[in-house]
């Protein structure tokens with residue numbers, strides 16, 4: 001239940017990580033995505049997967065941005081979708097952890113290759129595939145860390161990136 | 177719970193509809209729904225009304241729903257049947273009307289195959305409905321039907337589609353009783369009492385209070401309208417209604433300031449602009465109502481009661497949000513108001529009323545009718561006489577409308593004392609709504625007088641439903657204000673586009689009297705003011721459906737008007753008044 005709402009007309013944009021517990025059924029992703037496109041809201045990142053043993057519920061994690069009035073509106077709009085059980089704005093509700101996984105392919109030889117490996121080490125990226133001319137690194141972390149890693153790889157033969165989008169949970173004992 | 181699989185899906189469907197209290201379905205057959213029509217043929221509990229186009233079926237169901245408070249039910253075939261229904265679904269979505277629409281679908285094994293008359297109905301209707309279902313397993317059928325009715329009528333009502341593949345309705349299916357609780361959709365209806373207390377404090381302290389009540393009060397049932405009336409009387413506050421809210425407060429009451437918004441009264445709009453406390457109930461701060469947002473009711477503290485959290489703080493930030501059913505919240509407000517010993521500012525309220533009465537003195541809806549023989553009928557006068565004559569006759573009257581100037585004049589000059597007697601397409605503004613909606617109203621209220629106030633352009637959008645009126649002997653009266661123009665659009669062209677009347681002349685109109693005749697109805701016409709009363713009386717006396725073609729002043733514009741992008745205090749008054757208002761800005765030109 002989305003309840004107490006701020007009443008500010010503040011026009012500053014903020015980013016919000018919204019987690020949604022939904023029925024794991026056909027069409028639910030289209031419903032949520034259609035809501036965002038139909039109403040002109042941003043989706044910066046979106047993940048969805050079943051999260052219970054029975055496969056009855058899925059959790060979506062959506063990173064979006066807007067004024068606080070828009071973000072409250074986004075929450076209220078999601079909340080009134082019939083298959084939605086709960087909506088939480090993790091960014092507003094308190095501290096949370098958010099992680100994403102990236103696979104980063106770097107193609108290169110010689111000094112470039114050695115440097116890529118060195119940087120991967122400092123980022124605690126794992127090598128999950130290698131040939132004589134390439135690496136695929138696996139990296140998890142918050143979005144900034146992954147952005148930084150990819151930025152560094154740009155001069156070292158960055159060829160392809162695949163990112164999961166973020167998974168997020170509130171810190172401490174709070175649950176959605 | 178009976179889990180035997182002894183009945184076909186179609187029979188299970190009808191059993192579930194019956195258990196949901198369905199008495200009538202508006203529909204149109206086709207290949208994918210043949211098994212359902214076969215099952216309908218074999219029973220008597222549910223009546224089927226055959227419309228002439230599926231769009232008409234949905235509007236008919238809307239009229240039925242809005243005039244009864246029940247869920248309207250529609251049955252259409254796959255592909256073109258479903259796509260024809262889409263406009264009606266969006267109309268019901270925008271105006272919060274509970275409708276369940278059953279659509280046929282190709283058999284499950286052909287879905288996605290570009291099969292004959294296949295359309296991705298759940299895909300197409302996802303943003304057109306409150307919710308939709310595709311039934312893929314026989315076990316889900318009965319549950320989905322019950323759930324669909326629950327979803328359509330609970331919380332903020334709306335349309336729900338159930339897409340039914342042909343094999344699902346042919347093959348056996350088990351029955352299931354309605355579930356006690358929906359797993360996820362449980363809208364909040366009880367108000368938070370802390371918020372109610374805050375609201376009462378603001379109301380007691382108000383010097384210039386205002387109540388703004390909308391369609392949500394009608395959605396909440398007739399008891400909510402009664403509670404609203406009590407609250408207004410006990411507080412002495414002025415009250416206005418949106419287009420969708422008309423009838424939720426008695427129009428004859430002296431505290432009623434009429435409709436607000438783009439074509440609202442001077443007093444309602446200026447009271448919105450000048451109030452220091454605004455109590456909004458079941459109204460969604462639509463752009464037709466607020467005008468320019470940054471100038472909207474700037475000096476008021478706002479309380480907003482709505483069952484849908486997404487309506488609150490959407491356009492206008494409020495101090496006291498209350499998510500609740502309007503009826504329950506109004507009762508809570510009444511109780512808290514009566515229990516509170518905080519004083520009210522009586523002198524301030526009295527001087528606020530003096531100010532309002534001064535605005536009222538402007539008579540913003542005033543018009544002048546030439547009463548001489550042969551005088552051209554003013555459209556406002558035609559509505560005024562329709563109102564006076566029907567009221568004098570004392571029979572229960574339901575009014576539907578099409579969309580345009582005639583709709584606004586009907587809202588201004590026909591007055592409603594009760595909820596559920598005024599049916600109009602507000603949010604989507606669908607031309608062609610009024611005739612089928614009237615059909616649905618007349619089915620629900622066979623003995624009442626049902627009148628569609630129409631424009632000559634709008635009526636042609638669903639004119640085929642005259643055939644349905646004939647088949648079921650529905651004595652609906654179509655009262656056309658014939659100005660030979662798409663008047664509302666022509667008005668904007670006159671005011672905003674240098675009177676360049678691009679494509680808005682209603683050329684090559686049919687002879688509506690002959691048209692009525694061709695559809696087994698009665699046609700009549702009034703050319704001038706001396707003929708008006710006799711045509712209205714003849715229309716009301718006529719036992720059959722009627723088309724009354726009323727020739728009205730082609731040049732008449734609908735005033736007052738808040739031009740797009742203007743503020744409430746910048747409204748344009750009509751030619752009866754001296755020049756007023758600020759006119760249209762460039763930014764306003766871009767708005768609709």
Ligand SMILES: Cc1cc2nc3c(=O)[nH]c(=O)nc-3n(C[C@H](O)[C@H](O)[C@H](O)COP(=O)(O)OP(=O)(O)OC[C@H]3O[C@@H](n4cnc5c(N)ncnc54)[C@H](O)[C@@H]3O)c2cc1C
Pocket residue numbers: 270271272331332333389390391392393395396397417418419420421435436437438439440457458459460461462464465481482483484487500501502503579580583584601602603604605606664
């Ligand atoms: C040509 C044209 C001109 C128009 N001009 C005007 C005009 O001048 N003035 C005007 O007012 N409108 C006008 N409209 C209509 C306008 O577009 C909107 O449809 C209308 O203003 C909306 O009315 P509403 O705010 O009452 O909301 P509705 O659309 O009736 O919505 C109802 C609200 O109540 C809530 N609700 C539903 N059920 C409940 C419940 N049980 N309890 C509590 N809340 C509930 C809903 O969540 C929603 O927020 C015009 C339309 C047309 C086509």
Ligand SMILES: Cc1ncc(C[n+]2csc(CCOP(=O)(O)OP(=O)(O)O)c2C)c(N)n1
Pocket residue numbers: 578579580581582583605606607608630631632633634635657659661662663664665
């Ligand atoms: C389906 C549809 N198409 C177009 C419009 C745009 N529109 C709004 S009012 C109007 C003119 C209506 O003309 P008429 O029915 O003669 O009514 P009048 O304004 O003349 O009273 C039009 C075209 C609409 N509302 N609905």
Ligand SMILES: [Mg+2]
Pocket residue numbers: 580631632633657658659660661662663
């Ligand atoms: Mg016209």
